[in-house]
Amino acid sequence: MEMNTIDHIAHNNRLRHVNPKLKVLFALSMLLITVFSKSIIVPLIIAFIMITLTVFMAKVPLRIYIPLLGAPIGFGILTVILMGFIYSGGDKLLSIKIFNFDISFYSYGVNLGLLVFSRMLGGVASTLFLALTTPMTELFYILRELKVPSTLLDIAMMMYRYVFLLLDEMIRVMNAQNTRLGYKDLKTTYKSLGTLAAILFIRTWERGERSFVMMSSRGYNGDLKLLNKIKSPSVKYLLLIIILDLKYSSNSNLLLNGRF
Known part of the structure; x- marks a missing residue:
């Protein structure tokens, strides 16, 4: 199960040792261009670049990446269909009669839905x-350098840590229940889920207490310390990102004006 967690993949990929500040700047710049783009093409190009970097450069397994990207794509397709039906305007592309109701899809709504879909795809690919x-941990360090309040960062780091504690305990208990046929039918499943919830509450409370005791014994005083240092990225890479951002921003405006 550990092999399938996002945290494990983040620590074991081909781009792991690339400067994290550079990756954050690159991903955020692509995300902003995607969100504010008024062209369908530019977000799709950015999505293609990000997917290529993630799958072929970072070597993230497809069995992990496809489900993460598949759910947003499904919602995006549903959005295109619904917006084509809700927003009337332009040419009528399709008309379907269901139970004496005439359902029509218009070009304005479909184009608007495709724009939302392309933005969503580019944004999700950049985030992934x-x-x-x-x-x-490196993202938390960068946020601390950006002067994000330490209280918020400490809460976020503790939450992130305890998510995996909760997941680990849940897997253990569910495996034990499965070996005892705890999910063989609907009635047994409900009973097992109730037991699982009760055990998870107690176990996670106990592990949280043990973690706090261990942290206190190591000098924890309410402020989590990040010991690693991250160097600033090279100027040439920063210039490359700026040039790329300007290129796609200008392409978005040109496509909007109908020149391409």
């Missing part, structure tokens, strides 16, 4: 690139 190639 950052999440699957950069460990959370």
Whole structure:
């Protein structure tokens, strides 16, 4: 199970040792261009670049990446269909009669839905690139350098840690229940889920207490320390990202004006 967690992949990929500040800057710049783009083409190009970097450069397994990207794509397709039906305007592309109701799809709504879909795809691909190639500890360090309040960062780090504690305990208990046919039918499943919830509450409370005691014995005083240092990225890479951002921003405006 550990092999399938995002945290494990973030620590074991081909882009793991690329400067995290550079990856954050690159991903955020692509995300901003995607969100504010008024062209369908530019977000799709950015999505293609991010997917290529994540799958072929970072070597993230497809069996992990496809489900992460598949769910947003499904919602995006549903959005295109619904917006084509809700927003009327332009040419009528399709008309379906269901139970004496005439359901029509218009070009304005479909084009608007495709724009939302392309933005969503580019944004999700950019976010997945950052999440699957950069460990959370490094992201927390960068946020601390950006002067994010330490209280918020400490809470976020503790939450991130305890998510995996909860997941680990849940897997253990569910495996024990499965070996005893705890999910053989609906009635047994409900009973097992109730037991699972009760055990998880007690176990996670106990492990949280043990973690706090261990942290206190190591000098924890309410402020989590990040010991690693991250160097600033090279100027040439920063210039490359700026040039790339300007290129796609200008392409978005040109496509909007109908020149391409």
